[in-house]
Structure formats: C-alpha cells, structure tokens
Amino acid sequence: MKAPLRPPIALALIAALLGVVALAFAWAGGWLSPRRIGGVVIANSLQDNLGKPEPGWRRAHTKGLCVSGHFDANGAGTTLSRAALFPEGRIPVIGRFSLGGGDPMAADGRPTFHSMALLFRLAGGEQWRMAMDHTPIFPVATPADFVAFQVAGIPDPATHKPDPAKLQAYMAKHPETQAFLDYMKSAPLPSSFANGTYYSINAFRFVDAAGAAHAVRWQFEPETPFAALDKATLDAQPRDFLFVDALKRLAAGPMRWHMIIVLANPGDRTDNATIAWGPGHRRVDVGTLTLDRAATEAAGDCRDYNFDPLVLPRGVTASDDPLLPARSAAYAVSFRRRAIEGPRPDALTQAGEGGAR
Amino acid sequence: MSGPATLFALPARLLHWLMAALILAMLFIGAGMVSTASSAYPALLAWHRPIGIAILLLALIRLAVRLTHRPPPLPADLPPLQAAAAKGSHYILYALMIAMPLIGWAMQSAGGYPVVLWKGVVLFPILPHDIAAYGWLRCLHGLLAYAFFLLILGHVGAALVHGLIRRDGVLRSMVGGRD
16 A cells, blocks of 8 residues: 555545535536526516516416317328327327416406417327417527516516616617517407417427438417407406306317428528518428317316426427427426415406306 | 455445446436526436436345345444444435435326336326425425435545545445455
C-alpha cells in the first residue's frame, strides 16, 4: 500500500468530491440556471396572468365538460402510421370540451379558444391523448415566448388590468402573436362545441409499418354545419350557454367529426405552431369520432385526466415543435398541483345546470 | 486483513456497482426532467420509466442475494453509534431502492397514465385511477428522491472515510481486489 494521505487532506478530498457531485445534481435540477424554463415556470406564469390563485383547477382551459363516445377507424390511416387507432374498427374515447383561460367561472361568451381534448383507449393499454383548439394556429412559437406573453399580461395590482405599455412592448417584438390576435378578431367563432373544427395545433410525426416517417397535422371536422356566434352580443349570452348547449345537443343525439390527417408539403414548418400550412395538402380521412354522452366535470370521467399531447401510441411521435414538450411539462405541473389541492365543484354543477345529461 | 469473509460475494459486488450507476443516473434524470420544458423533458421521462423498473427488478434480486450471502462483518473497533448508523442506513437504502420504483409506478397508475416502458409496451396499473392518491404519491416520490440523494452522498462519504482515513477494509470489501 502506498503511503496513506494525512487525515485532514483525505477529509478535504472527500468533501470536495461530495461537493462536486452535489453541484452537478444542483445543475441537473436547474438550481444553478434561474433562466431555465420548466413546467413550473410556465404554470406559474399562467397563475400570475390570471391575477388570483384558483387552487384545485387546471391552470389553463379551466372551464370544461366531460364527453365520451367512440372512434370508428376506416383503415385509411394505416398507410401513414402503425398506431393502433387506425386499423378498421371501433375504439372507446373519453374527452373534454373546454374554453381558454384559467377562470373556472368565466362566461362562455368570449373570443377565446374552443377546445376539444380526447383520450383514445387502444389495445394493450396504449393511449393516445390529444388537446386541440378551434384555431389552426397558436399565438406563440416557443415556451419562452409563451411565458413572456403571460407575464406581459399580468394584471397591475392597482388597476386589476394588464399594463397596456407592457403588452405593447411584447407585441412590438412578436408580430406572430399580433397576427394571431388579428385572426381571432376576424375569424368567426363557432356557435357551438358541436360545429367547431378542432386542430392538433402542433405538427407530429407518423411512422408507418415500413418505418417511414410522415410529418402531419390533423383536424377533427364536424358533421354539424358551421354557424358563427354573433360577436356583438357575446356579453348578452348566459354565462354557461356553450356548455349547456353541448349538454342539450348530446342529450338529443350524438355529435360526429371526421379525423382528417393533413400531410406536410416539402418546406412546411413543423417547428412553429404560429404558421398555418397553406392550401394544397394531401388530406386523408381516417375515421369518424362519435360523441354521445356528456356530463359535468363533477359527474363525468374527464376531470382527473391530464390531456397531455405527448401521451402517444407506437406509430406517432412528437415533431420538432418546441411547444410540444413545453405543453407536456406544464400540463404535468398543473395536474400535480390540482391533485394535491383537490377538485372543486365546476360552474355547471354549482349552477345546477348539469341535469341535461 | 485475513479470514474468509473480507469481501462481499461477487454477485453482491456486481449488483452494487451496476445499481449505483443506475440509481445515480435515475436521480439526475429525475431532477433534470422536472426542471425543463425543452425536448429533454419527454426524452428523460422516456428513460426514467424503464430504468426505474430495471432498478426494481435488480433490487429484488439483490435482496435475495443479500439474504442468502452473509456480508463481511463491520470492523470490530467501529464505535457502536457508527455501526448502528451503517446498519440503519443500509436498511433505508434497500427500502428506497425497492420503494421508489413502486411509488413511481403506483403514482402513474393513480394518475390515470399509461405506464409506458417503451413505445408499444405498457405496464399494467398497480393502483386504481385516483387523482388524490396521485397527488400524495407524486409528492412522496419527489421528497424521497432528495432524501435518497442525500443518503447516497453520506454513503459515499462514509465509504471514503473507511477507505482513506480508517483504512479498515470496508471500502475494499465492496471494491474487491487483494490486500
């Protein structure tokens, strides 16, 4: 054996080694990188933007309604992806209609996202979860921009309204967000959850049986004919009119959508959800979604699921869109927080409007 | 040193070093994935589940090896308090090796998530869907992970004190090699 180290030197060496390991762990955990954006930062920005804490609720798309039904695949999707959703057959589905924003008691008459989230239960325990909006584009392209947009809109403590100067400063740097707001202003809002088209927001990659990858977006196009809300009278509508409408319609009969896969053309961006793909794309109708039941969040079976768009089956993977991992991380933090806080009765249940089934 | 039982049995030593690497990797992956919303998040999460299940399986094998092979005794001159700390910390290390993957699996089950080992292979749930149970287990998983990391730092520190300062054969009993 070589000459032993003197104990003070040995102790110093041991301490230094443990310190290096602890520092490396702190680096991995982000404690040395205050600018790193994780799910916590995104969830906090949403909470701050709302201006008041809403414990127990989703941090976004807070007001919702549970739905369920099934998906009848026609087999056409099997040429694009080996996902177990696509071979001809019937797959059970649960889902959730929701509106954008973090206020669980918000009025439905707002120019905001109308959203449909779905959870397909595939063979072998696989699942495919989707969270889609009625707009083909998104207001921001990156997680950093998302946080900056939320922070710019934090209500001023004195006025309880966002500071217009801060919003203007943000918009000056983000024409894509301004373009989205202009789109929201001019595009018609669907008059019902039943007649909206719901878009995947982000691009994804399908992998077919031969292992070939296809860049895609998808959209659910309604069989119910489109009708627009009168934006001038939104304020005059009852608070929960869209959700009550969905409950009534589903009590009377099922709603149907066609799942349309849109294949990217060469040059289409897959990494930027603020840019719509132009016309002239190959479209494949892969099957029909039928929703035939609805229930309030308190009574139904959707509230306690996280509609994480990266819960994907074999044959589907994320694209290079940086929003996808950010949505996944932020939804996880929202889910974890509301799980500990415990659920609260939803607006429809509180108003006694859930009886329509 | 002399006598027959100065080293841990070879399977015990192999399992120790393999699991040391996996557990340390797991703690770094876990801390890293919850800190980021970049594409590293889903990538690290995809590693976290299969490595966790691998650690669970290896820990069960290791428990069987531990119960069937007598480990070398601690040095007779070790103060009783340190001997008790050594024994107690090893019980906790074994408990965490087995409990952490089970808590992870249980919490994902309670959260209603498919427990995807890798694309196309989903483990059965070990708890019914219950968001409150998810909340508590998720919290516990995180807290125990930090405790695990601190315990491992203490374990490494103590092993190095044995090897560099006391030079009593304890470190060599796991590293292997001859006098």
